[in-house]
Amino acid sequence: MKPDMGSNHAFVVWGSCVLWVTSVFAIAWSLLLFFCVGDILLMTGTDLVNAFVLLSGIIMLPTNISILCFVANSKKVDYKAKVVCCPLWLSIVWIIIINVAAVILCIVKIISCQELTTRYLTDSMQHYRSVPKYKHFMDDLQWSLKCCGLYSYKDWFLHDWYDKIRDYEWDPSLDKDNSLNKRSPSVTDSVPLSCCKSGSCISNYLTELGTHSINTTGCGPLLHRIVMISMSAHLVMFLLIVVIEIIILKLIMTKERQPENEKKGKHRNSDVRHIMSVKGNFDASSGSCQLNPEDSDELEQPILEDENTN
Structure with a gap:
């Protein structure tokens, strides 16, 4: 159907x-x-x-x-x-x-x-080292969007985001305290590894070694456009x-x-038809007009006599 x-x-x-x-x-x-x-x-x-x-x-x-x-x-x-x-x-x-x-x-x-995206990224960069969820957020964002920092990779230079012992202990044979004292002033021009263009790159001492292997575009404008x-x-x-x-x-x-109104209209029409039944009235009128057979014979006899005389 x-x-x-x-x-x-x-x-x-x-x-x-x-x-x-x-x-x-x-x-x-x-x-x-x-x-x-x-x-x-x-x-x-x-x-x-x-x-x-x-x-x-x-x-x-x-x-x-x-x-x-x-x-x-x-x-x-x-x-x-x-x-x-x-x-x-x-x-x-x-x-x-x-x-x-x-x-x-x-x-x-x-x-x-604009305000929200800037605040989210700034907070994430400030708490990158201490709060795991901010670190994961920034790493996922920078890997997926191929960007680094808020407006530029240099924004990371303003935050104490790195773990000096874990990320910048280059020579294991040296004493950790001595290496920290020697290298800590020189690691400010560094970015997280998620800023790299590939799996591994030069992400520290960028002033001396250059930025050829990292993404330099900021994440702020890209994230704002996506949102x-x-x-x-x-x-x-x-x-x-x-x-x-x-x-x-x-x-x-x-x-x-609409169907209710149509039904009401139909009921009205049917009521009129029941009141004025065409068939019943036609039968009544046709019955009233029927001639009596005896009267018809009496009328036919004078007509026949007039025809004979003529």
């Missing part, structure tokens, strides 16, 4: 299909980001936006599947139908509320993106979901009243 497209507005059908695909993509994409780059999301403050993407996708999936089931069964979408534990219209309202909150959050992130693009894409997605859900909710709520 073909779906009765006339009972449901075309926008309801196609909008539900788009939202269903969007919900599947949102769930898969948000989970992938959480498992693969969860630390970067947490350090850049975009983890909350990703959580809204996941929550919106989880709620949209059963809601739009319910709408598509009505369409597949050639039935009109019932906004009072149960979706998991609440009516269909309430599920759509919750989707709208969640995405509106996500839109506000994205706008706040876009406005304060801006990500937040803008999420903002557009959340706005589209809100607009589509509002239109679908309006259509399924208003369409519900």
